[in-house]
Amino acid sequence: MASKTENQKAWLFVLPVVLLVAFNALIPLMTVVNYSVQETFGDNVFFWEGVKWYEQVLNSERFHDSLLRQLAFTGTILIIEIPLGIAIALTMPRKGPWVPVCLVLMALPLLIPWNVVGAMWNIFALPDIGLLGRTINALGIEYNFTQQPVAAWMTTVLMDVWHWTSLVVLLAYAGLCAIPDAYYQAAKIDGAGSWAVFRYIQLPKMKRVLTIAILLRFMDSFMIYTEPFVLTGGGPGNTTTFLSIDLVKVALGQFDLGPAAAMSLIYFLIVLLVCWVFYTLMMRNEEV
Amino acid sequence: MARIGLHNVRHSYVPNPKADEDWALKHMDVEWQDGGAYALLGPSGCGKTTLLNIISGLLSPSEGTVTFDGTDVTSTPPDHRNIAQVFQFPVVYDTMTVYDNLAFPLRNRGVKEGAVDARVREIATMLDLTSTLEQRASGLTADGKQKISLGRGLVRSDVNVIMFDEPLTVIDPHLKWVLRSKLKELHQRVGATMIYVTHDQTEALTFADQVVVMHEGAVVQVGTPVDLFERPQHTFVGHFIGSPGMNVLPGHIDGSKIMLGSSTVGKVPKKLEIPEHSEKLEIGVRPEFVSFSSRGVPVRVTKVSDAGRFQIVETEHENNTIRLLVPEGKPVPSENAKLAFDPKYTQVYVDGWAVS
Numbered sequence: 288m289a290s291k292t293e294n295q296k297a298w299l300f301v302l303p304v305v306l307l308v309a310f311n312a313l314i315p316l317m318t319v320v321n322y323s324v325q326e327t328f329g330d331n332v333f334f335w336e337g338v339k340w341y342e343q344v345l346n347s348e349r350f351h352d353s354l355l356r357q358l359a360f361t362g363t364i365l366i367i368e369i370p371l372g373i374a375i376a377l378t379m380p381r382k383g384p385w386v387p388v389c390l391v392l393m394a395l396p397l398l399i400p401w402n403v404v405g406a407m408w409n410i411f412a413l414p415d416i417g418l419l420g421r422t423i424n425a426l427g428i429e430y431n432f433t434q435q436p437v438a439a440w441m442t443t444v445l446m447d448v449w450h451w452t453s454l455v456v457l458l459a460y461a462g463l464c465a466i467p468d469a470y471y472q473a474a475k476i477d478g479a480g481s482w483a484v485f486r487y488i489q490l491p492k493m494k495r496v497l498t499i500a501i502l503l504r505f506m507d508s509f510m511i512y513t514e515p516f517v518l519t520g521g522g523p524g525n526t527t528t529f530l531s532i533d534l535v536k537v538a539l540g541q542f543d544l545g546p547a548a549a550m551s552l553i554y555f556l557i558v559l560l561v562c563w564v565f566y567t568l569m570m571r572n573e574e575v
Numbered sequence: 576m577a578r579i580g581l582h583n584v585r586h587s588y589v590p591n592p593k594a595d596e597d598w599a600l601k602h603m604d605v606e607w608q609d610g611g612a613y614a615l616l617g618p619s620g621c622g623k624t625t626l627l628n629i630i631s632g633l634l635s636p637s638e639g640t641v642t643f644d645g646t647d648v649t650s651t652p653p654d655h656r657n658i659a660q661v662f663q664f665p666v667v668y669d670t671m672t673v674y675d676n677l678a679f680p681l682r683n684r685g686v687k688e689g690a691v692d693a694r695v696r697e698i699a700t701m702l703d704l705t706s707t708l709e710q711r712a713s714g715l716t717a718d719g720k721q722k723i724s725l726g727r728g729l730v731r732s733d734v735n736v737i738m739f740d741e742p743l744t745v746i747d748p749h750l751k752w753v754l755r756s757k758l759k760e761l762h763q764r765v766g767a768t769m770i771y772v773t774h775d776q777t778e779a780l781t782f783a784d785q786v787v788v789m790h791e792g793a794v795v796q797v798g799t800p801v802d803l804f805e806r807p808q809h810t811f812v813g814h815f816i817g818s819p820g821m822n823v824l825p826g827h828i829d830g831s832k833i834m835l836g837s838s839t840v841g842k843v844p845k846k847l848e849i850p851e852h853s854e855k856l857e858i859g860v861r862p863e864f865v866s867f868s869s870r871g872v873p874v875r876v877t878k879v880s881d882a883g884r885f886q887i888v889e890t891e892h893e894n895n896t897i898r899l900l901v902p903e904g905k906p907v908p909s910e911n912a913k914l915a916f917d918p919k920y921t922q923v924y925v926d927g928w929a930v931s
Contacts, residue, residue, distance in 0.1 A: 467664065469662040469663070469664060469666050470666050472631075472633050472653070472660065472662070473660065473662065473666040473724070473727075475633070475652070475653045475654055476631065476653050476654060476658060476659060476660055476680075476728075477654075477679055477680040477683055477727060478654040478680055478683035478684050479679070479683050480683070483679075483683065487668040487670060487671065487679075488668065491668070491669045491670045492669075
């Protein structure tokens with residue numbers, strides 16, 4: 288039997304990565320875990336509290352409400368952005384001088400910093416001076432997102448759709464461009480209509496990029512903070528207070544580090560769980 | 576099933592073709608008989624796929640007309656031409672089962688489910704796909720997927736022509752042979768016109784009754800595999816078909832003798848007509864028809880390679896290389912020898928084209 292040569296020097300090659308991951312993920316995460324099971328009154332004095340904060344968060348109506356609002360928001364924007372993104376990608380030209388023009392136009396919203404997007408839409412939608420707000424009011428519809436919950440919601444959703452549909456478009460477009468011509472030719476010969484081409488060629492071939500698009504949009508929208516914070520500040524009342532906004536209120540506004548840490552971890556586990564379930568479902572029939 | 580005619584077809588991918596090179600297809604004027612098995616053979620970039628796409632209707636030719644049974648179909652779209660095409664890389668509808676893949680062309684044409692089922696099962700039996708009918712098509716191997724592509728063409732009973740665009744490119748070598756015999760068998764059974772595009776001479780010669788050899792956008796010879804081997808009409812055919820290819824040697828005519836340098840290789844046939852203004856005269860003879868002899872062209876043996884059942888011998892004669900095949904086990908002279916060319920298979924070419 289051949290004996291394995293042992294070479295401990297190999298660890299040196301792994302070390303930088305271990306350090307990097309430790310400092311940017313493990314240590315911060317463990318700090319949060321540490322806070323979530325203890326109580327502190329400052330001066331680095333800690334008292335063990337066990338799962339008390341978790342119970343408190345999970346039983347609080349406030350957390351339930353923000354979680355529900357968050358789920359409703361993420362669901363709404365996914366239902367709008369994914370089909371809309373696919374539809375736009377399908378109408379984009381595959382070759383010719385318009386391709387770069389379309390790509391640049393599509394990429395523009397993605398290049399704008401999040402807080403600027405919030406500020407832009409805030410001014411754009413103001414009922415007295417904003418173009419959108421004034422127009423809607425001029426049409427005879429009473430609209431004021433700083434006072435009406437429905438208007439605040441619609442404005443937030445519209446802003447997110449404007450900001451992020453492009454990402455879905457670009458991913459779907461990349462998926463469409465990767466389909467070899469032979470598929471379209473075969474479909475033509477087989478007498479397939481445009482719906483059949485979409486259903487049996489384009490959609491299955493876009494499956495991987497769409498999985499990524501949905502995952503990215505899910506995670507980003509589930510953790511959305513800056514844009515609604517700048518646009519509505521979570522109001523009117525609490526109607527647009529999503530999980531992140533609530534979390535910041537608890538952690539920094541009230542300085543309740545224990546409950547905030549427990550909430551962060553629950554939040555993180557929800558994102559992880561949903562992503563895992565979704566990815567497993569999507570990839571269940573894939574060949575390796 | 577149909578007779579396919581291409582009349583004065585030319586095609587160019589550039590908008591205003593002027594120079595000769597602008598034409599992907601220079602000039603095509605051929606007629607393919609109903610139920611024939613044809614191969615389009617030529618090196619990459621010779622216009623084979625262009626020609627195929629013109630027949631299927633995926634491309635519209637710049638000039639000329641395409642006819643099926645005498646009817647002009649030049650502007651008919653592919654789905655109305657009743658053709659089938661198998662592409663180089665297998666095209667299957669991933670999310671469907673094998674059964675649904677085969678049923679797809681029929682369902683698109685509004686065929687009743689009962690008729691679809693009967694036809695799909697019949698074709699699946701023909702292609703040995705019955706055991707995989709309920710599987711997802713994406714899980715099959717490359718040859719299974721190619722069979723599905725072929726099956727989607729065969730299910731339609733009204734197919735005019737089935738076209739194959741290098742269908743065995745992604746198939747493992749040991750399966751290529753199996754699939755090729757399957758094709759041949761299907762052709763006999765179904766009787767549809769089949770056009771098979773390839774750059775592999777073995778595939779072309781084993782599949783087809785008639786081989787169309789293409790070179791730089793033009794047809795250089797149409798003939799049976801035997802014709803192409805024994806009577807190449809162009810030096811390109813001589814080079815391209817056969818392994819090793821034909822010996823093409825610069826020659827000249829001296830009275831009644833065909834001369835290779837200072838040696839006589841044969842007599843000029845009585846009716847040999849050398850066109851005027853010809854530039855170059857060549858002698859073509861396949862290595863199979865050259866042998867060592869006591870009299871003939873003096874050569875020096877430079878290289879012997881063993882190719883299994885025969886040896887490929889390279890000899891040199893006044894700066895020309897002449898190859899010949901010697902059966903396994905037969906002695907090869909070590910240095911100086913003389914070669915005889917079989918007069919029946921020695922051909923004179925003027926500017927590349929055979930004269931007789």
